Amino acid sequence: xxxxxxxxxxxxxxxxxxxxxxxxxxxxxxxxxxxxxxxxxxxxxxxxxxxxxxxxxxxxxxxxxxxxxxxxxxxxxxxxxxxxxxxxxxxxxxxxxxxxxxxxxxxxxxxxxxxxxxxxxxxxxxxxxxxxxxxxxxxxxxxxxxxxxxxxxxxxxxxxxxxxxxxxxxxx
Ligand code: HEM
Numbered sequence: 001x002x003x004x005x006x007x008x009x010x011x012x013x014x015x016x017x018x019x020x021x022x023x024x025x026x027x028x029x030x031x032x033x034x035x036x037x038x039x040x041x042x043x044x045x046x047x048x049x050x051x052x053x054x055x056x057x058x059x060x061x062x063x064x065x066x067x068x069x070x071x072x073x074x075x076x077x078x079x080x081x082x083x084x085x086x087x088x089x090x091x092x093x094x095x096x097x098x099x100x101x102x103x104x105x106x107x108x109x110x111x112x113x114x115x116x117x118x119x120x121x122x123x124x125x126x127x128x129x130x131x132x133x134x135x136x137x138x139x140x141x142x143x144x145x146x147x148x149x150x151x152x153x154x155x156x157x158x159x160x161x162x163x164x165x166x167x168x169x170x171x172x
Contacts, residue, residue: 031072110157
């Protein structure tokens with residue numbers, strides 16, 4: 001039976017207790033999930049202005065927030081999650097961890113394959129509109145709406161992971 005205060009490895013061989021690893025894991029979750037949700041709302045509010053300078057700023061800060069929040073969040077989640085998994089029998093052996101990791105991985109793939117690419121295009125198009133003092137083209141809003149779609153999916157998947165982590169169901 002595992003208790004949250006137990007030390008994961010013999011005293012001295014690992015600098016962090018199980019409780020600390022879990023705390024760091026959850027800090028990563030807060031950074032990762034918080035940033036996904038907040039940047040979505042941030043862009044939605046910016047879109048309502050239709051102002052190129054506002055949308056340029058919002059797109060750029062969304063990418064910066066990825067660097068300062070999403071990326072450290074992923075590292076904290078993955079590293080601490082992997083170590084925590086040892087006490088549950090391993091990643092492959094424990095179904096809720098396997099499923100949780102797979103959904104988390106899918107969210108990461110969406111982030112890399114679509115979201116980052118769209119964000120770069122949004123910055124480029126909005127930057128051009130600001131420089132030429134012209135309104136934003138329809139293409140900007142088409143990309144932004146695709147970004148919302150993939151961003152919503154990339155948020156729902158880790159939310160399911162969170163439910164799996166808390167409920168710890170035996171799936172197979
Ligand atoms: C976005 C992805 C993730 C979210 C939202 C998430 C969320 C959580 C939460 C809320 C807990 C606390 C559960 C509790 O105290 O009962 C937890 C625990 C845990 N997580 Fe994650 N997690 C994620 C990804 C991962 C990954 C990728 C791994 C493994 C590689 C992992 C491994 C674990 C383990 C083993 C625990 C059990 C700790 C315990 O209760 O003793 N997690 N996770």
